[in-house]
Amino acid sequence: MLVAHFITAAVAPLLVRLWGRNGFYALAVVPGLSTVWALFQLPTILAGGTLSESVAWAPQFSLRLGLYMDALGLVMTLIAAGVGTLILVYCARYFGDSESGLPRFAGVFVAFAGAMLGLVLADDLIQLFIYWELTTVFSYLLVGHKAESQESRRAAMTALTVTTFGGLAMLVGMIMLGETAGTYVISEIVADPPESGAVVTSALVLIMIGAMSKSALFPFSLWLPAAMQAPTPVSGYLHAAAMVKAGVYLVARLTPAFGDVPVWQVMAVTFGVVTMIFGGWKALRQFDLKLVLAYGTISQLGFLIALLGTGTRAAALAGLAMVVAHSLFKAPLFLVVGIIDHSTGTRDLRELSGLRKSMPGAFWVSVVALASMAGLPPTAGFVAKELAFGAYTHGGRFDALILTGMVLGSIFTVGYSLRYLWGAFFDKEGVSPTPVHAPGALFLAPAVVLAGLSLLGGLFSNPADPLFATYADTVPQGPGEEYPTYLTLWHGWELPLLLSAICVVGGLVLFYFRHGVAWLGNRTALFNPERNYRRMMAGLETLALQVTGSTQRGSLPVYLGTILVVMVVSATIPVFTGRLWELPAPQIRLWDTPVQIIPAAIIIVTSLLILFVRRRLYSVILVGIGGYGVACIYYLFGAPDIALTQFLVETVSLVVFVLVLRRFPTYFSAPALRGRRTWNMVIGAASGVLAAVMTWFALVGRQAPSISEHYPEAAERAGGENIIAVLLVDVRTWDTMGEISVLAAAAAGVASLMFVRRRAQPRKAPGGVMALSVTKPPAPSTEGRVDLGELRFAPKDIRVKPVWNRTWLPGAAALPTERRSVIFEVVSRFLFPVIMVLSVYLLFTGHSDVGGGFAGGIVAGVAFIVRYLAGGRFELYNTAWVQPGALIGAGLALATGTAIGSAIFLGDVLAGAHGYVDFWIFGKAHLTVSMIFDIGVYLLVIGLILDILRSLGARIDEQIERDAALAEETEGPEARARAEEVTS
Incomplete structure (x- = not known):
């Protein structure tokens, strides 16, 4: 039932685009069927029975995905699903086909209904909190449906701020309650509540604050009237059956116990x-x-x-x-x-x-x-x-x-x-x-x-x-x-x-006496929650600015130095208080083979040289050389998978650094460089010594056999031979899930830094969907080249089209002649498909050989980097025919879908399974569930690199061209006047 809601939410935009507002009739079927299903459970509930379902989530943390329905759950399900059905029918007549953002609204509304159903049926405190926050996020999107309206945006932000504050308090209370009770299962807590004490009392206060903020009780009631900026169907559902009823449900659920x-x-x-x-x-x-x-x-x-x-x-x-x-x-x-x-x-x-x-x-x-x-x-x-x-x-x-x-x-x-x-x-x-x-x-x-x-x-x-x-x-x-x-x-x-x-x-x-009541109310309105809230938020913003201004100076070296100093001091204290030097000294081997001395020496030399160079580009090159040296160390120690990833990451990082340096001064500031050099050497040396000493203590202080002894067995159970890949996508999949989520957030952060203004609508000009606004024609038309013209309002039929037998890269035709290299263009044209095939090979062989989704994604990103460097941003637009955001979203969705599918079909979230499948004439192939997860990682990494190229490459190109055009417009007349004076 819940899965059906979220699947319907995913396809809802498509249905509304196809059928217009009548698509809401189709969307109403899912909550309608949920209502009918709930009605069929009446005999069981009236007989005193309950319905429950449980799937292991993270057993080591006592977390599970549990659903539970009793009389209260049945009543709330009928309300959420039944009222939701009728309001979706109402939406089919309330909105017009031309309503802005209607497909997105439809998807969010159905997801909102699904989240509310999940909330009232959840039998785990953490699971309930997740659905709780989902309703908060979806209500934020629905209240702010009219994004062009400042009032709507302000109302949505107010609702988000107030309910999130209460939600965080509630989360702390739930953790306290769950730990005290020894279980996070709600039905078990209600059946056998922990004894009342200071911890339980504090937990209940925090949970009640969460319920009060969600249900708009005084003094948290200010957000609900502001939410009336939402369309009327949202207001009706939010007030009658969802969101505000969440706090009411939570109180009703816990009152039998407390x-x-x-x-x-x-x-x-x-x-x-x-x-x-x-x-x-x-x-x-x-x-x-x-x-x-x-x-x-x-x-x-x-x-x-x-x-x-x-x-x-x-x-x-x-x-x-x-x-x-x-x-x-x-x-x-x-x-x-x-x-x-x-x-x-x-x-x-x-x-x-x-x-x-x-x-x-x-x-x-x-x-x-x-x-x-x-x-x-x-x-x-x-x-x-x-x-x-x-x-x-x-x-x-x-x-x-x-x-x-x-x-x-x-x-x-x-x-x-x-x-x-x-x-x-x-x-x-x-x-x-x-x-x-x-x-x-x-x-x-x-x-x-x-x-x-x-x-x-x-x-x-x-x-x-x-x-x-x-x-x-x-x-x-x-x-x-x-x-x-x-x-x-x-x-x-x-x-x-x-x-x-x-x-x-x-x-x-x-x-x-309504007029007298109004007069009296206006004269006695001493407490104004809205005004007090605005004053409080203004005060918090002022305080945040003052604190940030005094502690955050915008210097990355200072930030990194502070982090390292805190790490060194914090880690050194237990070394002395615990008398760790009394541990037996381990047997130290300086090297396994003399060849290892070469990359080690390169790392040391480049690290020292970085302290003395003044050119930013030289420092970046030295960092890259040091990184390649680390990759060699990994390889010589028998870790080719890690070495390959390190090599690829260093390559992409080097390109990104070079792209960014175009907008930086050529040299570091000499006084700042001299002042930091000694300080940087001390911090770097202390951090390196600490890393070595703590590694030593970790080895000699081990009390049990290393878990790494079981890695080969784990790889065999997962159906893989590459231990590193098995660790990433089978054993430690939750870590990988978190890491790719961080990558997606990093991509959004990079893009937001470069696109301060609202992003232009993507266009097909000049051949790809990643094209952004261009304010200046890149170059006049010449024979054998494509005149792109003014692209800001270019018609859809303008594209970069290859002129066969004249150009190897269509987008390169927009580059000035002095920036083109025919040899580079030819080589990149031939290398691009080869590199892409190699990336796919690494993707599919990662479970049994060197490679994996991350490495394959970086290799595919390198192919686009080569294409961009050879043909410029227009060639990038022409080659990348998928939006980076779509790739990132698809990757996350595929990884998340694998987790949910594993829970449904295999009984555990992100559970691994493998087997052989006969593909007829192609023979048998060994397939694993983690391969689907790895494909998600592959797509996300490609999207990340494309977004970085668009933000730090193409966007900076555009800014440079705009600055050059502006300089030419302002300096051109003066230069011509000076030339005329000289010639006269």
Whole structure:
């Protein structure tokens, strides 16, 4: 089910591009099937059973991928999948085919729904946190859908900042809780919670902070109203079924285990009731219909957290019923707002008038949904609120205080419900009837279904009681719980009914005196979370700038020197405190063969010479020679695989350095060089001595046999003969996964340094998809060459086309004559396919011989480097027909897909498997699962090198040409004037 969501998210952009907005109908099938599947699990859950699935993830760290469904999980699944299905149907009529970024929106929305499902079904704390953060990231993308709008970007960043802060606090709490409990399995923690103590109390406080930030409780509520910049379908799903419901779910999940812990109950109830009152009071003063609902959601979320965190059976039953009721009334209200906005062009209730007659369908849907929100019979909201009031009518003073706060918050709820209905649909004095175009039936249908379920939920609440009671029975009975704790429309003439009547009357009074309420609210608005947040962030930015300015001087030698000094000092202390010199001295061999002296001497000499050269290029060459010497050392010690990788990395690094040096001064600063030389020698010598001494201690201090003795056996089990390759893609695959992720981040960092402005849209001119804007024609057209002309707005049919029998490299035609080398062009043309074939050979032989995905990718990158050096950036564009970002993304996706596929089919994440496959006339071939992972590494490395060439090569070429053109424009007239004076 979860995998289907993420696969659908991957293909969603394609479906929307093919079918336009109607593609949302197809996307709604997956959450729809998830809803149907969940309904089929009802008999099992009602019988007291559960559904669980577990796959080993990292057993040595007690981590696993576990899914668990009980009554709470089933209810939340129905909400997330069911409401998601209807909102996707709504999207098919809400958006137009010309909507900007619609394919991306579709993919992110489906992934968002999948992440929410994963969150409510996760049975591992770390797994839950991953889905938690995925919902944060996806909501950030959805809220910021209108990327051209500064308000949307600011709202998305606010939501990301606040929820990420809470998420980090929650992660620390989860780790503390998991370590204290001895397990990270949520169902096991709930069944056998650890004893309350300082660690558990601290963990619960941190987890509650995470839940509060996610569910927008006070004082973290500021991000939710700002998120109204998102499209209405996002707002409806985010408020009714996802994101904000994550915090509510987390509290509901842990309350059966920790509801009796005072700090858990006090935080949930106190902040919940305060938020309920605060959100309701703010909603009474809003004029934007979406903001009325947004602050209403804040109020309702406080109500839900307070109920579910109380820790009694009656409150838990009422809380879960209110969760469902809230989803059923809040989603249709948001959908109606979207319909009104589409039909009238405004959401301002001061400009809306007479819609009750012109939009009767939307009006009656709103009446039913608002009745449920206000707690009026016979809706689901009334049933849940009656039960909620009853949960606190027989307690002590604390319960009476809670009940008073809930009644006050409910009065505000009735007030802003009437404000919404009056503002959206009724006639207003002095406002002419708003012109509308009536919505289609499909546009209104999802809201009708949800409002209808809200009404049926009240009328037929009693049959649903066993499902909700299954969860409530996991929470102990509260003291003095005499009020009948079961769902029904009529409990009799009890105190809760009187309190409901007081809420209705109080809400009517507030609505009648709405102008006075607005005046009073504006005069008493002492606390402004939005303003305080902006001030806090401005202060943090100022502090960060001051600290960074005083500690980060922008000097890489200083940074590296600081790191090495700290390393030397930190590692030297245990040498003396532990008296490590008393260990027996190892047998030292200066060399195995005299040949090893040659590369060692080269490394030493080049390292010393670097300290005295002033030209930057010379220092780079010396570093490269030293690196090649290290590669020779590796080879002579019997490690050809590492030697090959070192040789290739040094080659690419040398080219990158040379490309970058074009924008640097030729010489180092002489005073700075003299001042640093002694300091650099001391640091380098200390670091080298430390490395040698620690290696010595590591060898003589070993207490057990080396794990390397088992490497040949591991290679044999993995079906490989190259131990290094087996280690990288089988034994230590997680390390390799992290390393390629760092490479992808490095590529993004390099590109961001060079492309400060927004990247131009990739074009086919002059032959490849990597072409960037060019402001100056590279050269005038001559015979046998291609005139590229002005490429900034070049039509799509402009390409570099090879002129046969005249040029070997099409892109080289754009280079000035003095920069061309026919011999180099011919050689590079012949070498390119040879090098590419060699790279593929290294890729596929890496498991049994020297090579691998990393080495093969670098060799392929070298082929593109040769092509670029021979033909310039236009030849690079012409040769590389795939975007570097696409290669990097494909590589990461393939590596990640291998991990997920291994978990599904082999029972373990990144599990290895191998075998022989008969390819008919080609014979049998030995294939391994890790080969797929290695192909991902291969693609990512090629993409990295292409991105570096584009950023540090082609981009700098463009800048140099632009500077030359500017200099020619400014200095040309002066030079001509001087020439005329001389000739005259």
